[in-house]
Amino acid sequence: MADLDVVVVGAGFAGIYAAHAFRSAGLSVRVFEAGSGIGGTWFWNCYPGARCDVESKDYSYSFSPELEQEWSWSERYPAQPEVLRYLHHVAGKFGLWPLIQLNTRVTAAQWDAARSEWSVTTDDGAARTARFCVMAVGCLSAYQVPSLPGLETFGGPWYHTSRWPADGVDFTGKRVGLIGTGSTGIQVAPEIAAAAAHLYVFQRTANFAVPNRNRAVDPEWERAFKADYRSYRQRAQESFLGVPITGTGRPALAEPPAEIQRTLMARWQSGGGMPFLGAYTDVLVDRAANDIVAEFMRDRIRETVADPSVAELLCPRAYPVGAKRLCQSDDYFAMFNLPNVTLVDIRSAPISSVYAGGLRTADSVYELDALVFATGFDAISGALNRIDVRGVGGVPLTEKWAGGPRSYLGVAAAGFPNMFIVTGPGSPSVFSNMVLSIEQHVEWIRDCVVYLGSHGYSTAQAKPSAEDAWMAHVTEVAYSTLFPLADSWYVGANIPGKPRVFTPYLGGVGPYRARCDEVAAAGYEGFVLD
Numbered sequence: 001m002a003d004l005d006v007v008v009v010g011a012g013f014a015g016i017y018a019a020h021a022f023r024s025a026g027l028s029v030r031v032f033e034a035g036s037g038i039g040g041t042w043f044w045n046c047y048p049g050a051r052c053d054v055e056s057k058d059y060s061y062s063f064s065p066e067l068e069q070e071w072s073w074s075e076r077y078p079a080q081p082e083v084l085r086y087l088h089h090v091a092g093k094f095g096l097w098p099l100i101q102l103n104t105r106v107t108a109a110q111w112d113a114a115r116s117e118w119s120v121t122t123d124d125g126a127a128r129t130a131r132f133c134v135m136a137v138g139c140l141s142a143y144q145v146p147s148l149p150g151l152e153t154f155g156g157p158w159y160h161t162s163r164w165p166a167d168g169v170d171f172t173g174k175r176v177g178l179i180g181t182g183s184t185g186i187q188v189a190p191e192i193a194a195a196a197a198h199l200y201v202f203q204r205t206a207n208f209a210v211p212n213r214n215r216a217v218d219p220e221w222e223r224a225f226k227a228d229y230r231s232y233r234q235r236a237q238e239s240f241l242g243v244p245i246t247g248t249g250r251p252a253l254a255e256p257p258a259e260i261q262r263t264l265m266a267r268w269q270s271g272g273g274m275p276f277l278g279a280y281t282d283v284l285v286d287r288a289a290n291d292i293v294a295e296f297m298r299d300r301i302r303e304t305v306a307d308p309s310v311a312e313l314l315c316p317r318a319y320p321v322g323a324k325r326l327c328q329s330d331d332y333f334a335m336f337n338l339p340n341v342t343l344v345d346i347r348s349a350p351i352s353s354v355y356a357g358g359l360r361t362a363d364s365v366y367e368l369d370a371l372v373f374a375t376g377f378d379a380i381s382g383a384l385n386r387i388d389v390r391g392v393g394g395v396p397l398t399e400k401w402a403g404g405p406r407s408y409l410g411v412a413a414a415g416f417p418n419m420f421i422v423t424g425p426g427s428p429s430v431f432s433n434m435v436l437s438i439e440q441h442v443e444w445i446r447d448c449v450v451y452l453g454s455h456g457y458s459t460a461q462a463k464p465s466a467e468d469a470w471m472a473h474v475t476e477v478a479y480s481t482l483f484p485l486a487d488s489w490y491v492g493a494n495i496p497g498k499p500r501v502f503t504p505y506l507g508g509v510g511p512y513r514a515r516c517d518e519v520a521a522a523g524y525e526g527f528v529l530d
């Protein structure tokens with residue numbers, strides 16, 4: 001008999017909720033977390049400026065109405081310490097600490113067909129068996145440092161934003177180089193600029209950013225909003241992105257140009273990426289509509305940045321707006337008006353090497369005291385591929401995924417019975433309000449496990465045909481949009497050698513949930529139950 005019903009790997013939003021959900025269903029569960037604290041993303045990414053870009057009213061658990069009512073967020077877009085405090089509150093309130101083992105990395109998980117159980121090995125040398133293995137390892141947890149020649153010779157400290165020292169970094173009087181201008185780079189840059197003697201922002205790709213218009217949560221508004229939280233959550237579950245936003249419901253190309261400008265400006269003024277991109281129905285599927293929105297955004301950069309040549313360099317042109325994760329910031333572009341900030345174009349003159357005193361590009365030398373990498377993650381499949389997962393016949397998951405990650409519904413992989421993935425490849429995952437998607441996945445997995453027990457089954461395994469059909473659908477939906485046109489981490493383009501496969505499901509959170517529910521209602525259609 002297995003030691004446990006369920007092993008959960010990872011203690012971020014997903015692992016924490018999984019611990020609660022499985023225990024509440026009467027199952028024995030243990031969560032292994034590599035970090036020295038819970039929180040996942042919100043534990044590791046403690047760089048200055050780290051902040052949600054989905055509003056706090058949405059980016060929070062909905063499973064407990066009591067939790068929902070008792071917790072008050074201070075800001076529209078909370079900063080990292082507050083999200084981490086929230087997760088600590090949840091773990092305490094629901095008594096989850098005893099279920100979580102910190103400082104423990106899962107190194108291997110092997111399916112034992114004879115015993116119908118997983119054997120899970122951790123880096124302390126221990127091995128546990130479990131009937132089910134739930135991978136809650138995070139879409140954005142395997143961080144990525146580019147291999148720059150000479151980095152090991154650099155005389156100063158260097159940091160990756162996802163492994164930021166918990167007690168902070170003092171950049172006062174320092175010349176700092178920042179590499180990476182995606183969501184994180186855009187958040188951290190103004191904070192570094194405020195302290196450093198000089199900040200050099202090394203930009204390979206200019207990125208689009210909308211303002212947050214972040215503000216304190218008004219208690220009056222909060223009271224009124226919370227009175228209707230349940231029906232709001234319901235609408236979120238049925239929505240496209242996991243956030244009920246109101247678009248015009250019309251294509252931009254059918255709208256008079258002046259009206260488009262008025263609509264976009266109103267949304268720009270109220271802040272937030274989802275309402276802005278969701279204004280019109282054709283922005284993410286029609287290049288002409290997309291170009292109108294992109295030009296609107298470039299105009300905002302031009303009116304913010306005083307030096308026209310810097311402004312032009314900051315204007316994104318390499319991809320359709322929205323096809324890479326849309327960044328959000330209230331102060332990134334204005335930062336380039338500061339005398340201690342320099343934008344360096346490494347598209348035209350790439351970084352050639354790092355040396356003890358700084359960094360060389362194809363046409364210049366930059367003397368630096370510290371380097372900061374905001375270079376993101378081996379997204380979606382990276383954390384799973386770093387575990388030696390072996391399914392039926394000892395086949396490694398990395399072998400199955402050699403041509404790119406594949407799954408059925410983003411939660412299960414053929415050849416890997418009783419292994420479930422939270423927000424895996426082929427689920428809405430990073431293209432949604434992730435807390436809502438995480439809750440949906442965990443509840444669906446819990447229900448599946450309970451169903452197996454109550455119907456006398458011990459294993460569930462995705463059929464290869466169901467997986468093939470689902471991946472074909474994921475690809476078809478993706479290629480009906482503008483998303484594949486960008487060299488983004490959505491397609492693995494940030495990782496040298498990673499197969500270019502578009503894995504997030506773009507069919508919408510509501511339709512995805514409906515499909516998962518249909519599969520369950522049909523007795524887990526697409527799975528072999530034994």
Ligand SMILES: Cc1cc2nc3c(=O)[nH]c(=O)nc-3n(C[C@H](O)[C@H](O)[C@H](O)COP(=O)(O)OP(=O)(O)OC[C@H]3O[C@@H](n4cnc5c(N)ncnc54)[C@H](O)[C@@H]3O)c2cc1C
Pocket residue numbers: 009010011012013014015032033034035039040041042043045050051052053054059104105106107136137138139140141184383386387422423432433434435438
């Ligand atoms: C800076 C930043 C900001 C973000 N902002 C938003 C936002 O505003 N809205 C949104 O929807 N999403 C956002 N995200 C995405 C975010 O990752 C998810 O919203 C969510 O926090 C993911 O939770 P998770 O539990 O699935 O994964 P994670 O939070 O990544 O947790 C996974 C955990 O698994 C652990 N782990 C991995 N491998 C192993 C192993 N082998 N053994 C043991 N432990 C392991 C990791 O250490 C980690 O703690 C953001 C991501 C980043 C990086």
